[in-house]
Amino acid sequence: MSPLLETMRRETLLVMRKKSDVLNPLVFYLLVISLFPLGVGPAPETLARIAPGVIWVAILLSVMLSLERLFRDDYRDGSLEQMLLSPHAGAGLVLAKVLSHWLMICVPMLVLSPLAALLMGVSLKALVAMMLSLLAATPALSMIGAVGAALTVGVGRSGVLLSLLILPLFIPVLIFATAAIDAAAMSLPYFGQLALLAAFSVAAITLAPFAVIAALRIGVQ
Amino acid sequence: MFKWLHPYAKSENLYRLSGKFLFWFGWLGFVGAIIGTVWGLGFTPADYQQGDSFRIIYLHVPTAMLSMSGYLGMAIAAFIGTVWQQRHADMTVIAIAPVGAVYTFLALFTGAVWGKPTWGTYWVWDARLTSELILLFLYLGVIALYYAYEDRRSGARAAAILAMVGVINVPIIHYSVVWWNSLHQGATITVFEKPKMDTSMLWPLLINIVSFGLILGAFTLMRLRNDLLMKEGHRPWVKQVLEGKH
Numbered sequence: 001m002s003p004l005l006e007t008m009r010r011e012t013l014l015v016m017r018k019k020s021d022v023l024n025p026l027v028f029y030l031l032v033i034s035l036f037p038l039g040v041g042p043a044p045e046t047l048a049r050i051a052p053g054v055i056w057v058a059i060l061l062s063v064m065l066s067l068e069r070l071f072r073d074d075y076r077d078g079s080l081e082q083m084l085l086s087p088h089a090g091a092g093l094v095l096a097k098v099l100s101h102w103l104m105i106c107v108p109m110l111v112l113s114p115l116a117a118l119l120m121g122v123s124l125k126a127l128v129a130m131m132l133s134l135l136a137a138t139p140a141l142s143m144i145g146a147v148g149a150a151l152t153v154g155v156g157r158s159g160v161l162l163s164l165l166i167l168p169l170f171i172p173v174l175i176f177a178t179a180a181i182d183a184a185a186m187s188l189p190y191f192g193q194l195a196l197l198a199a200f201s202v203a204a205i206t207l208a209p210f211a212v213i214a215a216l217r218i219g220v221q
Numbered sequence: 222m223f224k225w226l227h228p229y230a231k232s233e234n235l236y237r238l239s240g241k242f243l244f245w246f247g248w249l250g251f252v253g254a255i256i257g258t259v260w261g262l263g264f265t266p267a268d269y270q271q272g273d274s275f276r277i278i279y280l281h282v283p284t285a286m287l288s289m290s291g292y293l294g295m296a297i298a299a300f301i302g303t304v305w306q307q308r309h310a311d312m313t314v315i316a317i318a319p320v321g322a323v324y325t326f327l328a329l330f331t332g333a334v335w336g337k338p339t340w341g342t343y344w345v346w347d348a349r350l351t352s353e354l355i356l357l358f359l360y361l362g363v364i365a366l367y368y369a370y371e372d373r374r375s376g377a378r379a380a381a382i383l384a385m386v387g388v389i390n391v392p393i394i395h396y397s398v399v400w401w402n403s404l405h406q407g408a409t410i411t412v413f414e415k416p417k418m419d420t421s422m423l424w425p426l427l428i429n430i431v432s433f434g435l436i437l438g439a440f441t442l443m444r445l446r447n448d449l450l451m452k453e454g455h456r457p458w459v460k461q462v463l464e465g466k467h
Contacts, residue, residue: 147386151379155369164365165383168358172393200393211386214303218378 003088004096011100014073022104025066029109032058033116044121051120052130052181058116059109059134060141060170064163066105067145070097071153071216080153081220091209098146106138129184133177136197143204144169150212154219173200233458235309236449239442246439253432261425274338277331279426283433285328288356289391291321291437295363296388299381311377312452314384315367316444320437322360329353352395359387373452
């Protein structure tokens with residue numbers, strides 16, 4: 001079995017043994033969304049207008065919360081150091097870890113998003129655009145977030161620091177995603193925005209692993 | 222060039238060299254900023270549309286331009302520090318960061334003061350204002366990451382990586398917010414076109430841009446020298462410096 005698949009199998013196994021790591025961000029995601037009708041009032045037209053933005057912000061926040069565990073446990077028990085010393089250390093290892101993070105954190109959120117959109121009364125056109133934008137952009141979120149997680153791995157209690165590092169970097173993704181959804185709601189073409197989001201993901205997958213590796217090497221020193 | 226640069230990898234030589242630069246940067250910047258500001262605020266003609274309120278341009282444009290140049294300079298230092306393993310370059314990253322953050326804050330503050338008489342509001346979610354605000358957050362992230370590490374050297378290297386990741390994002394953030402929303406006026410000064418400003422108003426602005434840049438450099442050098450002294454506190458040359466025998 002290739003090292004990439006082996007790492008992914010290991011990550012999946014670890015999550016299956018400790019399911020709260022995956023379930024807590026999901027519950028948080030639904031909780032944030034259900035706070036908004038309470039905060040801004042239950043008028044359906046207001047909710048339908050702000051819903052895609054709210055869902056996107058909730059996803060950004062719960063992805064960010066889930067990132068802390070990406071390297072933390074491996075760092076604490078020393079296996080991260082062994083991984084970096086192994087001959088397979090490099091972009092592939094990081095890709096495998098981040099891909100498992102995306103599969104186990106982002107994909108369940110994607111599956112729950114239509115439900116959240118339904119709760120907020122989003123129109124079908126906006127819903128389709130929202131799902132496509134999430135599909136195109138969540139890999140970029142996982143990848144950029146991994147850089148932040150790697151930079152803070154040597155720092156104890158990194159939660160708030162992590163948000164300060166990566167939320168500014170998430171902003172372009174948020175802007176283009178909401179632009180795509182707005183365009184869809186007005187029956188305009190939104191392929192351009194989707195293509196840009198996909199381009200973000202591709203660029204992040206290509207460039208971020210090198211930053212992650214460099215940051216991890218500082219962290220384990 | 223590396224042969225020429227090599228002696229300055231030694232902290233002592235770098236301290237001396239930056240001392241010489243600091244003298245010129247500091248005085249030229251200080252005098253230039255006074256000339257430019259007094260000229261701009263007191264002796265230029267008022268704008269036919271905005272009246273006297275346009276004069277804040279003499280503080281707003283230099284701080285806004287240099288907040289971005291400062292970030293770029295920080296990223297260049299970070300690149301040098303990461304590629305050639307120059308620890309002084311990593312220290313420079315941290316020396317620039319708070320100065321750049323203050324410039325960014327000043328640009329936002331003067332912009333808000335200017336916005337009130339011109340647009341009738343202190344703050345709008347306009348493209349340039351938003352990207353300047355995000356730039357402030359990026360600076361604060363670099364500073365926070367540095368101080369989160371117990372080991373100063375690891376902190377400086379981590380901050381350098383963050384600065385490089387950030388500088389790739391600065392143009393993306395800028396263009397994304399430009400497409401998102403735009404109310405701010407277009408650039409007044411561009412390199413290749415004739416400026417859209419009368420020369421009597423332009424000269425003090427150019428003087429201020431250069432002087433504010435020198436002041437940014439001077440503060441950076443002061444912080445760098447201070448860091449060098451703190452880090453090398455056990456070395457004999459620091460003792461000599463502190464006893465006044467330069």
